Amino acid sequence: MAGVSSGKVVIFGAGGPVGAATMTALKDHYTLRCTDATALDRIVSEERRQSAKAPLPELLEAPHERTVVDVTDYDQVREACDGMDGAINLTVLRGELDKAFAVNTVGAYNVAKAAADAGVRRLIHTGPFHARMAHHADHWQDHQVPDDVPLHPGDDLYALSKYLGGQITRVFAEASDLDVLTYLFCGFRPGEVQPAERGRGAGPFTVSWEDSGRSFLYGLRAGDMPQPYEVFFIAADTPDRKYPVDKARRLLGWEAEDTFEELFRHPGH
Amino acid sequence: MGAMLCRRLATRHEVIPIGTAGKSDHELGSSGAYRPTDLNQPPAAADGIRGADIIVHAQPHDPAIGDGAAGEAQLLERISRGTYVLAQAAVEAGIGRLILISQISLFDTVSVDFVVTADWQPRPAPQATSLAPYMAELVCREIARVGLIEAVALRMGELDEVGGTSADDAVAAVEEALAADPASGGYLWSQRHVVSGGYGAPGRD
Numbered sequence: 474m475a476g477v478s479s480g481k482v483v484i485f486g487a488g489g490p491v492g493a494a495t496m497t498a499l500k501d502h503y504t505l506r507c508t509d510a511t512a513l514d515r516i517v518s519e520e521r522r523q524s525a526k527a528p529l530p531e532l533l534e535a536p537h538e539r540t541v542v543d544v545t546d547y548d549q550v551r552e553a554c555d556g557m558d559g560a561i562n563l564t565v566l567r568g569e570l571d572k573a574f575a576v577n578t579v580g581a582y583n584v585a586k587a588a589a590d591a592g593v594r595r596l597i598h599t600g601p602f603h604a605r606m607a608h609h610a611d612h613w614q615d616h617q618v619p620d621d622v623p624l625h626p627g628d629d630l631y632a633l634s635k636y637l638g639g640q641i642t643r644v645f646a647e648a649s650d651l652d653v654l655t656y657l658f659c660g661f662r663p664g665e666v667q668p669a670e671r672g673r674g675a676g677p678f679t680v681s682w683e684d685s686g687r688s689f690l691y692g693l694r695a696g697d698m699p700q701p702y703e704v705f706f707i708a709a710d711t712p713d714r715k716y717p718v719d720k721a722r723r724l725l726g727w728e729a730e731d732t733f734e735e736l737f738r739h740p741g742h
Numbered sequence: 743m744g745a746m747l748c749r750r751l752a753t754r755h756e757v758i759p760i761g762t763a764g765k766s767d768h769e770l771g772s773s774g775a776y777r778p779t780d781l782n783q784p785p786a787a788a789d790g791i792r793g794a795d796i797i798v799h800a801q802p803h804d805p806a807i808g809d810g811a812a813g814e815a816q817l818l819e820r821i822s823r824g825t826y827v828l829a830q831a832a833v834e835a836g837i838g839r840l841i842l843i844s845q846i847s848l849f850d851t852v853s854v855d856f857v858v859t860a861d862w863q864p865r866p867a868p869q870a871t872s873l874a875p876y877m878a879e880l881v882c883r884e885i886a887r888v889g890l891i892e893a894v895a896l897r898m899g900e901l902d903e904v905g906g907t908s909a910d911d912a913v914a915a916v917e918e919a920l921a922a923d924p925a926s927g928g929y930l931w932s933q934r935h936v937v938s939g940g941y942g943a944p945g946r947d
Contacts, residue, residue: 547811570784574823578877579815582870589868608888627888628830636884637822637877644876645868648851 477503477559477595477693484508485544485553485584486563488516490527490661491599494686495561500533502690507533508542508553510564526663528682544580545572547587554591559693560584561597567631574634581638585645585653595652597692598642600635602657602706604678604715616713620657620706620720646702654692654725655704661685664731671740677715678708681731691727698724712737743843743901743912744800748773750913751798755920760790762801762820781824787831796920797832799825800843802878803898807871814870822877829882833890841919842882845875846897846907846937860897860933879933886931894919895933908938 481504486492488509499505507513511521513530522529533539542549544564554560562584566576581598588596603626605613610625612618624639626632639655646653664681680688688707705721709729721727745768748759757773759766766776779790781801791797802825807817825842832840848864850872864879866872882893896915899906915936 545815547815570823570827574819574826575815578822579818582818582873583811583815586868606888610887625887626884628826628833628885628890630826633826633881633884634822637880640876640880641868641873644866644873648868 475594475697476695479503480558481506481556482559482561482693483553483557483593484561484563485542485550485580486510486565487539488513488521488530489563489565490523490529490682491658491685492563493528493530494682495563495689496530496533496686497528497683498686498690499693500531500537503559503693505533505537506553506557507537507539510541510543512541513539527661544583545575547583550580550583551587551590554584554587554593557588557591557593559595559597560588560593561599561689563599565599565601565631565635570630573630574637577631577634578637578641582641585642585651589645589649589651593651595654595693596642596646597689598639598653598655600639600655600657601632602659602678602716603629603632604659604676606632616715618716620704620718643702651701652698653702654695654698655702656688656692656707657704658685658707660708662733666733666735671735672738673736675709675711675733675736677711677713678706679711679733680708680729681733684709684729684731687730688721688725688727691721691725695725709733743803743898744768744798745770746901746909747798747800747843747913747916750909751916754917758791758794762824781828782820784827784831787827788834791828791831791835791837794835794837797828797837797840798843798916799828799840799878799882802875803843803845804900805871805874817870817874818877821874822881825878825881826885829885829891829893833885838892838924839919840882840886840891840893841916842878842893842895843912843916844879844895844897844933845872846899846935847872848876848879848897858935860935883931886929889930892924892930894922894931896936897933898936899938905937905939907936911936911938 483506487507566572626636659678660676749771752773760777760779866876886893
């Protein structure tokens with residue numbers, strides 16, 4: 474199934490920083506239905522930033538839409554998918570048992586089911602790649618770890634509940650006509666490197682907020698995928714060679730513009 | 743399945759039956775007192791398994807589902823979160839082994855031409871009832887993988903139905919899992935098929 478080069482796209486979890494960056498990257502190319510469990514107006518008016526330098530969402534005017542959608546409620550999700558060509562699921566709840574499985578696992582089920590039912594042509598699901606889980610089954614000691622490496626979430630609530638959501642989404646992709654890309658993220662930071670940061674390094678799986686948003690434009694537009702469910706690392710290609718970000722370059726044509734090279738070189742070189 | 747296992751295992755073991763219902767509607771034989779337990783809540787799960795040495799988690803085999811989309815959501819959350827909370831409570835309590843009763847129907851979509859073994863990747867359908875036991879397996883597998891508990895999934899068919907799993911075979915498989923040497927195969931996670939008839943037979947692998 475070909476990609477989505479124009480039309481309507483619904484974003485679930487648009488109120489977070491990746492949602493904000495995604496809206497900025499997509500707003501001139503698609504008509505967006507931006508949804509979040511909290512009204513975007515409230516997120517902006519109360520300046521609910523995830524961290525000090527994380528972006529806030531723009532309050533886009535018509536023809537774009539913004540609405541409140543709770544992904545744990547299938548009927549709301551199904552209605553939000555109506556008439557959409559593409560869907561992006563950025564929802565996440567990290568540390569609360571009472572909501573983690575509801576949002577990360579059941580929410581993924583609701584989004585995949587609704588997208589398949591509504592005839593959405595491409596769904597981009599998202600989740601974490603925990604580079605360092607502090608157990609013996611993670612991939613922290615490895616290098617050249619590929620995008621398709623099986624995740625080992627251990628007993629971490631956030632990692633495990635999102636992992637289940639990813640597996641549910643895979644099942645929908647393999648059993649229906651739903652075309653799914655799953656983006657894995659780890660660390661985020663602003664694209665601009667401050668002089669005082671030079672030479673200080675960065676996590677081995679980091680992407681700028683700006684590049685994270687742009688990756689969705691490439692993902693929506695990309696042509697047919699080899700498999701109905703494809704997983705991509707979304708990170709800058711850092712010189713430590715732990716995570717080669719090769720698949721996104723090959724299949725989506727995306728690579729990070731912010732490479733943070735100054736962070737990995739001695740200041741003055 | 744859970745009630746049958748309670749009745750039969752209680753003839754040789756001290757069995758503590760727990761479940762989400764306020765009271766059990768099933769005959770539990772010589773099992774101990776039934777403990778109504780909300781597995782979604784860590785304190786309740788800890789209370790429910792108090793005194794146990796091994797856990798047999800049969801709920802994912804035949805969980806009840808409510809109506810409509812809300813019923814699907816409740817089922818998925820109850821099984822995924824409930825299994826997570828149960829396994830965490832077991833780890834906290836120092837319980838070394840969890841026996842999960844899963845569903846052989848995870849392979850219903852595979853052509854009957856194939857000789858399916860327990861090492862194959864499950865192929866659940868994109869429906870909550872099919873995904874729920876798979877979620878339970880994944881939760882147990884990932885927690886076992888990092889060394890916190892030993893877990894085995896026994897994938898069974900419908901109890902005493904044609905193509906399903908007989909009560910005798912189900913009990914024998916659980917007894918075997920109860921008595922097995924911990925991690926005798928070198929892993930803390932394993933899965934077995936326990937089917938008495940139909941294309942999945944004979945028995946186990």
